[in-house]
Amino acid sequence: MAQSQAVQQRPKEYGRSATTTGRSPNPTDWLIGWKPLFWGCALIMAANIFLWFWNYEFAFTAGLNSASPEFSLYYRTLFWGELLSLGVFTGIWYGWLIRTGREMVGQQCARAEEVRRIAILWSIIGATSLSIYIEASFWPNWDGSWHQTMVRDTALTPTHIPMFYFFFPLSVILALGAFIYGRFRIPELYSRDKGFPWSFFLLISAAVFECMQVAFNEWGHSLWISEEFFAAPFHWPFVTYGWLASGMFSVWGETILRLFEIEKAEEVATTDTHFRPHAVAD
């Protein structure tokens, strides 16, 4: 509750004119609207660096035989640790988004505040973009080199554990979280009465489809092909993830259009009358 009140009160600060102490804070200042971008990307990179060094240290010493006690110690523990940490993070983040979001439903949103929220949405989308790169390029490179040279005996290979069971679900969590954020906080674009946006439908379905493809992939590898040929038709459905992620450009596009509408409303408000309420009226 206290957090949501803070969110509601902040727009008044943006509306103040410059004082003798300096200019008033702007919702698009790096440390206001864009702060989640830096924190989000820093956390994702920290997780990625940790997982890379973990694999560098243990892949060849503990990751070759899934029946060995070393594998259980270093890799099954990592696998469950990843799922657990993602589950806890999702529960806390989604819980906060929905709980505070419900309190905002029906409340009027100041223009400056809406701009700040769009910047935060872009920050979440930016973090999603980084996660997509890591899962679609960074780890598949190691997965390719690993499977072209090692014979696997499990679906939980050292390269799969960070890629399939951390960054794949993380992208789903971030994309869905971005939508939940927009649903409650940017009602002009994503409110319930407008329906489900195609942009997020494509972005979320890309990430969900990729997780389903992991299931097909592992089932297929256990059945008729190991990994002799990386560009096998059997792997092709994975590319749809990168293609459907184009929905991200739709999110950028529709929020940019909304920003211009907000600017237009602000321009009209300041030129028409000095007494116009500081709320989006269009």
Added chain:
Amino acid sequence: MAAGTTTIAEAAERQRRLELKELLQKQYKWIDRKWDLVFWVTAIFVVAGAADITKQLFAGDWDFWTDWKDPQWWPVITAFATIIIPSALQYIQWAAWRFPTGATYTSVCFFMAAWVGRYFQWHIAENYPMNFVWPISTVCAGIILDWTLMKTKSFILTSLIGAHLWALLVWAYNYVPLAPFLQPAHFMDHVLTVADVQGIVYIRSQTPEYLRLIERGALRSFLGETQYVSLVFGGTVAFVGYWIGQFIGRYLAVWPIRRYLKTL
């Protein structure tokens, strides 16, 4: 029309230019360069990821190893796999800003992602030498594809002309670093290329030698023409790839803007 007189069309064009100039210099309260910076920087990752995964899963093996860069399959499959995402970005950037830069932007993103992956994952983590696993570059082909769009202002002409140029340039640009690995070497009483020797010396236990799709079918009967036949066919499949990319750009990136599935 006599000199000095102004037609209605010229006046309208001048008015339009003035309006655009005014729009260019318009000061907004909240829209500033930070939005541009955040967009162009954060988009690098999704574009690089999409381009690299498309290349890896359609043509990865030909890009992973020097000995797979053969005259028959490599020019065909690589041209198809690498043009898809540049084409999508070309549409997006042209539709949004009339920037003929989408293919170049994608190629640069893809180039960086491919090198990061190849260096850290193949070289550092798996100990393959970089001169065995270096990735290709499509930057030159991207520039020319964008130049084709800029000059023709037509996606149809760009697909017809640009896609063939793409296939040719992806091969030609990367033939320069590949050429040293195609020199003959005497190895265990056989004459092989240096790339072949690399493929034998560096063990790939999951990728047996017989899987390499070279020296098959009528390759030898075509003698030296194989390369050129492959390049022309590569241009043809790149044309198909270009329109797959256009579909992605048009219907998965631009069309969904402000469209909703249904009211829930």
